Amino acid sequence: MRAVHQPHLDGLRRSTRGARNSRSIVLGQAASLLGDYVAYLTLPLYVLSLNDSATELGFTAALETLPLLLFGLVAGALLDRYTIKPILIAADLVRAGVFLMLAIGTASGTVELPLVLASAFAVGTMSVFFDSGLQTLLPRAVPDSLLVGVNSRIALSRTFAFTVGPALGGVIIATSGGFPLAFGVQAATFLVSALSILSVRTISSRIATATRPLLPSVVSGVKELLALRPLVVATLAASFANLVFAPLETLLVVYVRDYAPPTFAIPDAFTLLFKDQAAIGLFLGVQGLIGTLLLLASSRLAAKARIGHLFIGGLVLMGAGFGGMLMMGNFFGFIPAGFSLAGVGTVNIAFVTSRQRLSPPEYLGRITAASRTVAYATLPIGTVIGTAIAQRVGVQPVYQVGAVSVIIVGLLLLPTTLGRLSFPRRLAA
Secondary structure: OOOOOOHHHHHHHHHHHHHHHHHHHHHHHHHHHHHHHHHHHHHHHHHHHHHOOHHHHHHHHHHHHHHHHHHHHHHHHHHHHOOHHHHHHHHHHHHHHHHHHHHHHHHHOOOOHHHHHHHHHHHHHHHHHHHHHHHHHHHHHOOHHHHHHHHHHHHHHHHHHHHHHHHHHHHHHHOOOHHHHHHHHHHHHHHHHHHHHHOOOOOOOOOOOOOOOHHHHHHHHHHHHHOOHHHHHHHHHHHHHHHHHHHHHHOHHHHHHHHOOOOOOOOHHHHHHHOOHHHHHHHHHHHHHHHHHHHHHOHHHHHHOOHHHHHHHHHHHHHHHHHHHHHHOOHHHHHHHHHHHHHHHHHHHHHHHHHHHHOOHHHHHHHHHHHHHHHHOHHHHHHHHHHHHHHHHOHHHHHHHHHHHHHHHHHHOOOOOOOOOOOOOOOOO
16 A cells, blocks of 8 residues: 655654754753863863963864864864764764863873863864764754754753853862863763764755865855855954953953952861862853853743844943943952853854854855854964963953953944844744
């Protein structure tokens, strides 16, 4: 008996599978991001524990972002050419192995700066493939109508992880667990992420493209990006913003330690939370909580606002938040710093969704990689320059220049094609 084709049942199956995929991806990334933000505090603190050098801290952060500049375009071409899931799982497994090695090495006292630098570069290289690959996989695993929601939940997971991760890392370091346990937690979260990707079943197949030599394939992706004017503006704006904003994130641990330690009376029951590195983790954690609540409160507005206005508003929040933290000059600077984190999440939602909705599906991997490469190529440059300046003149002038510059970039975008961009309307798959 011939099967009867029922389009509405096919659509229901795709919708059900897409909803299941979205839950698996969000939960997997929530776990992975929690580990990321444990390492966000613990890895810089470990580098500072070696020589207490802001310059070495800058080099470590730069080596984690440098692979995007070196391999970003090639990664995009490969993602459009090969099946994405095995690449994502392999990237997670390699990163888990690196942090497991750091956990074992710090437990035995054999980890020195060169190994930390090599680990940062290896993790950054795998992140290039994973981050671009996940953004390329999402439109094939989730219905178009759910993309904004999934990207928003991942952004919320990121800010929530920022709430819990640094505080957890600080407590681990301040107690008997120390750096080995913190790095072990990070390794475990990458394994959770790999399992979540393994469970994903795509709802649309990869569009087959003619096999071309690697270089022409990369060039064609760049040309497609250049044809999308609002995305070009967003990419260039993000690139400049990252140049001045990168050192602000890298130096936050140093800023809290040197300029915003707790100076108020602490009840005995909470002494552990404010002890040394734990106090830095608490600052970052409460900053993350405020950022999460702000993103959650503005989620309905984000769904209705123009995508360009989201991008611009996020930039202004980023600069204003860190500027406010600097003006307060005390431990309670975590309040305006939380606004800055909400701004980062807002920019990411707008940037990622605009790439996914504007890019032709057969070029999505290459456009994503090309856009991310240009946008984030300035991260290692800004980090090295900013931390070197901070080593000479102090952290505060770096924050002053960076905060004002990001606000100016945002305001200058208002009359551009990006400022007028609305969410593209497409029928759900």
